[in-house]
Amino acid sequence: MVETSTAPEAVLRTHDGRPLKAALARASRRARVRAFMLVVPLLAFILFTFVVPIGQMLFRSVNNPQFSSNMPELSAWFSANPKATPDEAAYAALASDLVAAAKNRTIGAAGTRINYDVAGTRSLFTATGRMAAKLAPPWQAALLAQNPGWGRDDLWAAMRAASRPITASFYQAAADRKLDASGQFVRADPESRIYVTLFARTFAIAAVIMGLCLVLGFPVAHLLATLPMAKANLLMILVLLPFWTSLLVRTTAWMVLLQGQGVINDLLVALGIIGEDGRLALIYNQTGTIIAMTHILLPFMILPLYSVMKTIPPSYARAARSLGATSWTTFRRIYLPQTVPGIGAGGLLVFILAVGYYITPALVGGATGTLISNQIAFHMEKSLNWSLAAALATMLLAAVLVLYWLYDRLIGIDNMKLG
Amino acid sequence: MALPIYASTLERAWHWTYKVLCAAIFVFLIAPILIVIPLSFNAEAYFTFTAKMLTLDPEGYSLRWYENLLRFGVLVPDTVTSREWWTDVWANATWLKAAKNSVIIGFFATIFATVLGTVAALGLSRPEMPFRKLIMAVLISPMIVPLIITATGLFFFYSSPCDVLSVVGLSLECGRLTSTYIGVILAHATLGIPFVIITVTATLMGFDRGLLRAAASLGAGPVTTFFKVQLPLITPGVVSGALFAFVTSFDEVVVVLFIGSNDQQTIPRQMWNGIREQISPSILAVATILVIISIALLASVELLRRRSERLRGLTPQ
Numbered sequence: 001m002v003e004t005s006t007a008p009e010a011v012l013r014t015h016d017g018r019p020l021k022a023a024l025a026r027a028s029r030r031a032r033v034r035a036f037m038l039v040v041p042l043l044a045f046i047l048f049t050f051v052v053p054i055g056q057m058l059f060r061s062v063n064n065p066q067f068s069s070n071m072p073e074l075s076a077w078f079s080a081n082p083k084a085t086p087d088e089a090a091y092a093a094l095a096s097d098l099v100a101a102a103k104n105r106t107i108g109a110a111g112t113r114i115n116y117d118v119a120g121t122r123s124l125f126t127a128t129g130r131m132a133a134k135l136a137p138p139w140q141a142a143l144l145a146q147n148p149g150w151g152r153d154d155l156w157a158a159m160r161a162a163s164r165p166i167t168a169s170f171y172q173a174a175a176d177r178k179l180d181a182s183g184q185f186v187r188a189d190p191e192s193r194i195y196v197t198l199f200a201r202t203f204a205i206a207a208v209i210m211g212l213c214l215v216l217g218f219p220v221a222h223l224l225a226t227l228p229m230a231k232a233n234l235l236m237i238l239v240l241l242p243f244w245t246s247l248l249v250r251t252t253a254w255m256v257l258l259q260g261q262g263v264i265n266d267l268l269v270a271l272g273i274i275g276e277d278g279r280l281a282l283i284y285n286q287t288g289t290i291i292a293m294t295h296i297l298l299p300f301m302i303l304p305l306y307s308v309m310k311t312i313p314p315s316y317a318r319a320a321r322s323l324g325a326t327s328w329t330t331f332r333r334i335y336l337p338q339t340v341p342g343i344g345a346g347g348l349l350v351f352i353l354a355v356g357y358y359i360t361p362a363l364v365g366g367a368t369g370t371l372i373s374n375q376i377a378f379h380m381e382k383s384l385n386w387s388l389a390a391a392l393a394t395m396l397l398a399a400v401l402v403l404y405w406l407y408d409r410l411i412g413i414d415n416m417k418l419g
Numbered sequence: 420m421a422l423p424i425y426a427s428t429l430e431r432a433w434h435w436t437y438k439v440l441c442a443a444i445f446v447f448l449i450a451p452i453l454i455v456i457p458l459s460f461n462a463e464a465y466f467t468f469t470a471k472m473l474t475l476d477p478e479g480y481s482l483r484w485y486e487n488l489l490r491f492g493v494l495v496p497d498t499v500t501s502r503e504w505w506t507d508v509w510a511n512a513t514w515l516k517a518a519k520n521s522v523i524i525g526f527f528a529t530i531f532a533t534v535l536g537t538v539a540a541l542g543l544s545r546p547e548m549p550f551r552k553l554i555m556a557v558l559i560s561p562m563i564v565p566l567i568i569t570a571t572g573l574f575f576f577y578s579s580p581c582d583v584l585s586v587v588g589l590s591l592e593c594g595r596l597t598s599t600y601i602g603v604i605l606a607h608a609t610l611g612i613p614f615v616i617i618t619v620t621a622t623l624m625g626f627d628r629g630l631l632r633a634a635a636s637l638g639a640g641p642v643t644t645f646f647k648v649q650l651p652l653i654t655p656g657v658v659s660g661a662l663f664a665f666v667t668s669f670d671e672v673v674v675v676l677f678i679g680s681n682d683q684q685t686i687p688r689q690m691w692n693g694i695r696e697q698i699s700p701s702i703l704a705v706a707t708i709l710v711i712i713s714i715a716l717l718a719s720v721e722l723l724r725r726r727s728e729r730l731r732g733l734t735p736q
Contacts, residue, residue: 031547035543036542038545039538042539043557049573050572054572055572056576057575220444223438235445238448240717241713247670248670248672248687248690249710250452252455252703253452261466262466262467263466356567363695389571390571396565400568404560413555
């Protein structure tokens with residue numbers, strides 16, 4: 001082989017005299033390019049409507065212009081004097097920035113930014129801004145006379161942190177850490193550690209939902225996989241109908257069923273299981289979130305399990321029985337190991353979807369049943385701390401992408417099926 | 420699955436327990452959806468069965484909540500039957516306006532998603548496609564990434580879509596995409612694309628590529644081959660992908676809440692507002708209509724799936 005291919009006269013050529021190998025390589029390159037060109041329009045579309053927006057969100061989670069761009073002189077003083085305690089020059093820069101910001105009406109933005117870290121300081125900025133024109137040197141004395149709050153160490157630490165145009169401070173806030181007076185990040189007081197708790201709660205609720213979906217989905221998938229086709233197809237409709245029904249319809253249905261004066265409580269009272277005053281609190285708490293989301297995500301567990309179970313030949317179980325295994329041993333040693341790919345696919349899918357849920361927890365979750373998504377929405381719509389929302393969203397995104405990667409490694413996204 | 424003749428008493432007992440258990444799970448799956456249908460005909464403003472409903476007394480039932488859908492948002496509620504009301508029906512009936520918006524947004528989002536997704540699926544299913552796995556992972560990701568993250572990112576991006584050009588040194592002023600139909604349509608198309616990709620690549624998996632070579636050998640160009648040979652055979656997959664994309668858009672509320680305004684009020688957004696403010700049985704009437712729509716959609720997808728299997732030579736099992 002080696003001698004013939006290295007001898008020049010042995011090279012195969014196409015009819016126009018080019019070496020066959022080069023011609024083939026060229027043809028396959030052109031085929032690759034043609035295949036790729038078919039995907040280019042969609043890639044460009046996704047880039048524009050999905051990748052760029054999410055990239056911009058990542059940037060916003062570290063971008064920190066509200067203070068640094070509105071208070072340029074003070075920001076310059078901070079970068080020129082790392083670690084120095086504020087002196088007269090610092091107060092002079094602060095005063096001139098306050099005057100300029102009050103004139104440009106940007107003082108509120110700068111104050112809001114500091115307010116994220118040191119509560120109650122926005123009014124300090126706006127109140128001083130109104131009087132800024134009357135300030136005169138010496139600046140330190142003038143500002144402290146205006147409001148002694150300007151001498152606070154934690155305020156200066158917060159302003160120093162906010163003066164950097166790129167910051168990790170929103171991630172620090174999202175990890176329940178705050179600035180102390182010396183400018184170091186420390187863990188927040190126990191009662192204001194909300195985000196770490198919320199992340200933990202989100203993952204715990206998602207795990208509980210995944211477990212419930214597995215417990216409820218396994219027998220149903222097994223039944224569907226072993227029944228004769230005609231019957232199984234009929235029962236499959238009962239699984240697919242919830243899958244096709246609007247999410248809001250299903251959530252509304254659970255609100256109707258679970259509320260204090262709802263169908264389930266009425267039924268329990270009529271049956272005498274609970275008294276009229278012992279109605280169960282099934283909604284606006286974690287119970288409500290878990291029940292409604294288990295129902296909504298159950299088809300995502302049943303369908304992958306079903307498609308794996310359908311490929312398991314029943315003869316294996318019969319062989320095990322004929323060799324003397326009890327039905328429990330047969331299930332545990334023969335059947336269950338073969339369903340593991342389905343359990344992995346369904347479980348991961350349910351977990352990924354549950355971690356990012358927003359609508360259902362917002363409607364039935366009350367105070368204790370909301371997830372991290374609800375906090376992101378709160379910062380987007382109510383508190384308007386968009387950078388913190390972006391930091392929380394980035395952390396959630398990182399978790400989801402790790403799970404997605406795991407799904408691809410274990411199951412392969414090519415094997416994702418619908419219906 | 421019949422029980423073998425040698426089954427012990429314990430096994431028989433377990434077999435029946437298992438069947439009862441499965442029946443209970445099916446009830447759990449389907450009962451919440453069906454329960455809204457009778458409750459939407461409740462004559463009282465309650466979310467539970469009244470005594471009259473349980474005794475099947477006709478007085479316990481009424482169509483008032485359906486009528487309410489037409490009256491909701493009307494300035495003078497009693498004029499529903501008059502001609503003036505019908506001449507300005509979109510402004511008068513908030514729910515009808517929401518339905519119109521949902522259909523418009525869903526229609527265009529489906530067109531975008533289906534055309535782009537089908538063309539891309541053709542490329543992805545070719546054996547010579549480079550970076551296949553990576554590209555597939557990117558294209559499926561809108562389905563995996565939580566909606567709240569997509570909505571947050573889109574909100575920032577749509578507020579000033581030309582900001583991103585500053586990276587390449589351009590500073591252009593252009594409008595915003597928030598509170599526009601086109602913004603919502605593009606976002607919904609993105610969310611529908613993974614479904615089209617998945618269904619069409621699955622259909623193409625069973626496609627015999629020899630047919631393409633046969634067509635080419637008979638002198639057909641690539642475009643003719645696509646429209647005359649390939650498309651007719653993969654149509655069921657394309658249509659069911661389109662249906663998935665439409666349902667995704669028709670049911671989507673988070674993105675609409677974040678980037679839409681009152682002008683882009685869709686049915687889910689209107690439902691969301693209705694549930695949050697004060698839940699009234701009118702919501703159940705809407706829910707009933709939506710359940711009937713989803714039954715129709717499910718039936719069409721099932722028929723398409725069977726037709727596709729027949730076309731691909733797989734027996735409908």
